[in-house]
Amino acid sequence: MKKAILIENIPFNIDPLRVLREMKIPHIKSLDEITERPLAAAIKRGIDKAYSLIEGKGVFKTYALNGVHGEEVECEGFSGVFRGKHMIKLLAECDHATLLACTIGPKLESEVERLQNSGELTEAFTLEMIGGWMADYMAERVDERIAREIKKAGYVETMRFSPGYGDWGLENQPQVLKMAEAERIGVKLTETNIMIPRKSVSAVIGWKRAG
Numbered sequence: 001m002k003k004a005i006l007i008e009n010i011p012f013n014i015d016p017l018r019v020l021r022e023m024k025i026p027h028i029k030s031l032d033e034i035t036e037r038p039l040a041a042a043i044k045r046g047i048d049k050a051y052s053l054i055e056g057k058g059v060f061k062t063y064a065l066n067g068v069h070g071e072e073v074e075c076e077g078f079s080g081v082f083r084g085k086h087m088i089k090l091l092a093e094c095d096h097a098t099l100l101a102c103t104i105g106p107k108l109e110s111e112v113e114r115l116q117n118s119g120e121l122t123e124a125f126t127l128e129m130i131g132g133w134m135a136d137y138m139a140e141r142v143d144e145r146i147a148r149e150i151k152k153a154g155y156v157e158t159m160r161f162s163p164g165y166g167d168w169g170l171e172n173q174p175q176v177l178k179m180a181e182a183e184r185i186g187v188k189l190t191e192t193n194i195m196i197p198r199k200s201v202s203a204v205i206g207w208k209r210a211g
Contacts, residue, residue, distance in 0.1 A: 002062040004181040010056030010102075010141050014047050014130060022129040039122060046126030053111055053127070054134055057185040058102035058142035062149075062207075068092050081175040082204075086166035090158055094206035098146050100160075101182035102138040103200035104131060131199040139201040150207050158206035163193075170194075176202050 020028055023043070034040035065082075066074040073082040073091040082091055091097055108131045115124035143160055150157045163173045173193040177183075180202060187200050195202065 004059055004061040006184055007058040010138055012056055014050055019047060019130055022133050042122035043126050046123045050127060050130045053108040055105035056138045059181055059184050060098050060100035060146055061180055062096050062098045065094055065097055081172055084167040086168050090161055091206045094208050096207035098205045099176055099180040100142050101177055101180040101187050101202045102142045103185055103187050103197050104134050106197045109197055135199040135201050146205055154210055155207040156210050158208050160203045160205050162203040
């Protein structure tokens, strides 16, 4: 078992074109091409504001695996977390698994709620779309850091897989966050295993034996 690695202040850049696509605005290539100027202004305000609201953080921790036994891939120190056909397919040929959690923090969500309550719906929607994209963006940055460690150790990285997909249900979320030490970046769970802040990602990545 390796020590958990904490990553703070993950750098980011918000591409206006990507924001337009996240908002399902096709064909337009820049804010200047939007003929409805109030709409363009609201989107620009949302983009500008997002820079002060997003606080990208991540944490990950790596565990040794002990092979497939029945319907489970056994893991040092924990049992029952890597169960089901998707986990066996992902981790059966892996010697280690890294659990990760990342978030953009709570500020953007709070501002979305404030804007919605005040009737500024376009700006709120812009921020909501940016937040969802940026949560995935932070996961990709953490994934890249993990991938470097995996490659350096002579292994091959598996795909990133999150609770709630396939037969790896959300009931595994408490164990995943505990193993990733997600409390260090302020990520918690509701009673229905939804992450708070909502714009957060948790996942597992396997260290597959090369060759």
